Amino acid sequence: MKLLDLPIASAARIAALDVDATLARRLRAVGVFEDEAIVVLRRGAFGGPVHVRTSSGGEFALDRRIAMAIEVHPALDVTAEAAE
Amino acid sequence: MSAARETRAASVDVALLGRPNAGKSSLYNAVTGGNAKVGNFPGVTVDVLEAAAPLPGGGQARFFDLPGVYSLGDDVDPESDEGQARACIERIESQGEFVVAQVVDATQLVLGLRLTSELLAKRWPVLVLVTQRDVLEKSGARLDAEMLERELGVRVLAVSARDPDVRERVLAAAADLVARGLPRAEPHTLEPRDLAARATRRTSLPPLRDVTARADAVLLHPVAGPLIFLAIMTALFSAVFLIADPASNALDAILSRLSAAIFGAFGVHLWTSLLCDGVLGGAGTVLAFLPQIVVLTLALEIIDASGYLARGAFLVDRALRLAGLGGKSFVPLLTAHACAVPAITATRIVRDPKQRLRTLLVIPLMTCSARIPTYGLLIAAFFRHRSALFQAAIFVGLYCAGILAGFFASLVIGKTMERRGPRALPLVLEMPAYRLPQVRVVLRMGARACMRFLREVGTVIVLASVALWMLMKIPTPGAPHDPQHSIAASIGHGLEPVTKPLGFDWRMNVGLIGSFGARELMVSTLGVTYGVEKDASKATDEVVAPLAERIGQDPAYDTATGLALMAFFVLACQCMSTVAALRRETKGWRVPAFVLAYTYAAAYVAALVVHQVAHAFT
Numbered sequence: 047m048k049l050l051d052l053p054i055a056s057a058a059r060i061a062a063l064d065v066d067a068t069l070a071r072r073l074r075a076v077g078v079f080e081d082e083a084i085v086v087l088r089r090g091a092f093g094g095p096v097h098v099r100t101s102s103g104g105e106f107a108l109d110r111r112i113a114m115a116i117e118v119h120p121a122l123d124v125t126a127e128a129a130e
Numbered sequence: 131m132s133a134a135r136e137t138r139a140a141s142v143d144v145a146l147l148g149r150p151n152a153g154k155s156s157l158y159n160a161v162t163g164g165n166a167k168v169g170n171f172p173g174v175t176v177d178v179l180e181a182a183a184p185l186p187g188g189g190q191a192r193f194f195d196l197p198g199v200y201s202l203g204d205d206v207d208p209e210s211d212e213g214q215a216r217a218c219i220e221r222i223e224s225q226g227e228f229v230v231a232q233v234v235d236a237t238q239l240v241l242g243l244r245l246t247s248e249l250l251a252k253r254w255p256v257l258v259l260v261t262q263r264d265v266l267e268k269s270g271a272r273l274d275a276e277m278l279e280r281e282l283g284v285r286v287l288a289v290s291a292r293d294p295d296v297r298e299r300v301l302a303a304a305a306d307l308v309a310r311g312l313p314r315a316e317p318h319t320l321e322p323r324d325l326a327a328r329a330t331r332r333t334s335l336p337p338l339r340d341v342t343a344r345a346d347a348v349l350l351h352p353v354a355g356p357l358i359f360l361a362i363m364t365a366l367f368s369a370v371f372l373i374a375d376p377a378s379n380a381l382d383a384i385l386s387r388l389s390a391a392i393f394g395a396f397g398v399h400l401w402t403s404l405l406c407d408g409v410l411g412g413a414g415t416v417l418a419f420l421p422q423i424v425v426l427t428l429a430l431e432i433i434d435a436s437g438y439l440a441r442g443a444f445l446v447d448r449a450l451r452l453a454g455l456g457g458k459s460f461v462p463l464l465t466a467h468a469c470a471v472p473a474i475t476a477t478r479i480v481r482d483p484k485q486r487l488r489t490l491l492v493i494p495l496m497t498c499s500a501r502i503p504t505y506g507l508l509i510a511a512f513f514r515h516r517s518a519l520f521q522a523a524i525f526v527g528l529y530c531a532g533i534l535a536g537f538f539a540s541l542v543i544g545k546t547m548e549r550r551g552p553r554a555l556p557l558v559l560e561m562p563a564y565r566l567p568q569v570r571v572v573l574r575m576g577a578r579a580c581m582r583f584l585r586e587v588g589t590v591i592v593l594a595s596v597a598l599w600m601l602m603k604i605p606t607p608g609a610p611h612d613p614q615h616s617i618a619a620s621i622g623h624g625l626e627p628v629t630k631p632l633g634f635d636w637r638m639n640v641g642l643i644g645s646f647g648a649r650e651l652m653v654s655t656l657g658v659t660y661g662v663e664k665d666a667s668k669a670t671d672e673v674v675a676p677l678a679e680r681i682g683q684d685p686a687y688d689t690a691t692g693l694a695l696m697a698f699f700v701l702a703c704q705c706m707s708t709v710a711a712l713r714r715e716t717k718g719w720r721v722p723a724f725v726l727a728y729t730y731a732a733a734y735v736a737a738l739v740v741h742q743v744a745h746a747f748t
Contacts, residue, residue, distance in 0.1 A: 068205060069555070069558075071201075071203070071204045071205065072200075072204055072558060074201075074204075075200040075201030075203070075204040076200050076558055076560065077200075077241045077244075077560075078558075087343075087346070088346075088350055088352075090444060090445070090447065090448055091352045091356070091448065092448050094444070094445075094447055094448035095444055095447050095448075095457065095557050095559070097346075097350065097444060097561065101240075102238060102239075102240035102241045102323070102326075103235075103237050103238040103239075103240070103241070104238055104560065105342075105560065105562075105563075106558065106559060106560055106561060107440070107443070107444045107447070107557060107558075107559040107560075107561055108556075108557065108558060108559075109447075109556030109557040109558070110556075111556045112556050112557075112558065
């Protein structure tokens with residue numbers, strides 16, 4: 047499932063970053079990397095960016111195109127931790 | 131340790147490095163008492179600040195406040211903030227004894243430790259300063275700094291910039307490293323997530339929703355969010371007018387009375403005219419706008435330091451994308467409402483080169499504080515019988531006009547830009563936690579803006595006013611001694627064929643020439659022109675009416691002239707500092723030349739259209 051399709055406030059784990067190598071390195075450096083628990087806080091209106099929080103305590107606004115390219119696995123084990 | 135080594139180590143460079151918003155600048159301020167600008171937005175620390183502090187036991191440490199860095203491995207544009215920070219580190223490394231002090235946000239320990247492992251791999255002398263300890267403790271957790279120190283093999287301090295003893299502790303740690311001969315870090319693999327989990331002890335249950343989450347629920351609400359954003363921006367720009375206008379008027383009245391008193395006491399002489407019409411009438415008139423510039427600077431600083439700037443970027447990203455800009459362009463564009471020069475430097479946070487160029491090209495259209503004096507004067511001159519709210523609405527309208535012009539210009543420029551090259555980089559923006567701006571830091575920023583403005587008024591504007599006063603006094607050879615025939619007036623008259631369709635006469639032309647280098651000079655130039663002109667027939671004891679009143683009552687002008695002038699000032703890039711900054715930033719004349727050409731062309735056409743249309747309706 048894609049990060050963009052993840053319902054708001056439900057948690058998942060990042061499985062893969064299906065973006066080009068440069069952008070993937072950037073995302074990992076900033077704090078969006080594989081195996082992180084992630085929760086979508088909100089989506090910007092009219093196709094605006096997606097606001098996410100990760101289990102490392104980072105919050106990010108990601109372009110919709112990026113959210114469409116991030117593969118996530120819904121993960122029940124992280125719900126409480128990431129949504130906190 | 132050899133004697134030579136000891137002498138060299140007596141002075142050590144400490145580079146504060148860390149992720150954006152980790153708290154580097156606050157810590158830098160606390161340790162050095164220096165003047166770092168504290169920004170709560172990824173990458174606002176653009177200039178590298180430097181300050182020395184004495185080490186306990188002798189010697190001193192030079193602290194460097196570097197721009198935020200997410201990683202040392204990721205490839206970045208050397209022009210960007212991160213690229214700049216890396217270049218600085220390389221320079222510091224090559225210069226001699228140094229320590230890399232990594233500033234880690236305790237609430238984002240995992241992310242900080244990822245960078246730590248990169249620093250260890252470099253075998254640099256590393257000191258880890260875990261900051262925001264107070265925030266972590268408030269959220270019900272405690273950091274085990276000793277454990278972290280054992281695992282990393284480098285010195286770790288848990289601090290908060292608000293601690294009274296933070297300066298002593300950081301300096302003591304630096305002195306200790308120097309005493310031990312600056313031991314280099316040993317690279318080793320560490321599992322940041324696991325290490326962070328072991329180093330953070332929960333002392334109580336975490337709050338279900340923290341302040342940031344609760345604030346964002348309102349401030350980023352799909353309906354309320356944009357409305358609040360618009361309300362904040364409108365309030366900001368009308369506050370600049372409503373709060374500061376009475377203060378400006380009071381200052382203006384004092385200057386008028388002072389002028390009248392001088393003329394009354396000493397009569398109309400060459401030197402009283404120089405003092406009253408040249409210096410007071412010119413530079414003094416601009417001085418009256420100091421309150422507005424201070425209010426604006428303080429407000430923008432609070433928005434920045436609180437963390438709302440990133441929320442603004444989130445909210446406007448979609449709209450700016452329509453014009454080929456993006457959320458990250460929002461920061462320089464908002465900064466440009468204070469001054470274009472720092473805004474041009476702030477474009478370094480825009481990672482996409484095309485987006486960055488577009489942002490640079492439209493920055494001069496944003497309403498910078500240098501336009502405020504002219505807007506204030508024109509509103510007071512042509513709309514003085516309207517209510518304060520009506521006047522404030524015009525003021526806000528002028529800000530909107532600048533923003534719309536920028537939006538439109540970016541669209542048009544985008545259409546003509548070459549389509550080759552890589553696709554636009556999508557937005558990746560960190561949303562920092564909300565923080566209470568530190569009053570001291572905000573006030574210091576206000577004081578700095580104040581000083582910059584006063585220095586400019588005291589030097590450039592006084593000189594320009596005096597020079598113009600002379601040009602107004604010296605007649606063209608062979609002409610009668612009368613301001614109408616002065617050198618300045620002849621130039622103004624000479625331009626009338628070009629500016630007549632816009633409704634500008636020779637005096638406005640003199641003002642426009644005077645303000646070519648800096649917009650603020652428009653007001654001082656008009657002040658001098660009117661002062662000298664009036665001089666010829668002045669009754670000495672009469673209180674001179676404020677400049678705005680004299681312009682408003684001048685039969686040569688009507689509302690259409692005022693509106694045309696406003697349109698001209700919205701668009702024209704009358705600022706040599708901006709041109710110089712564009713040249714510096716783009717390393718060439720192409721961009722600044724293009725900006726001058728297109729803004730002046732647009733300004734002329736807009737003023738022409740506004741004047742003709744306004745005339746048709748009045």
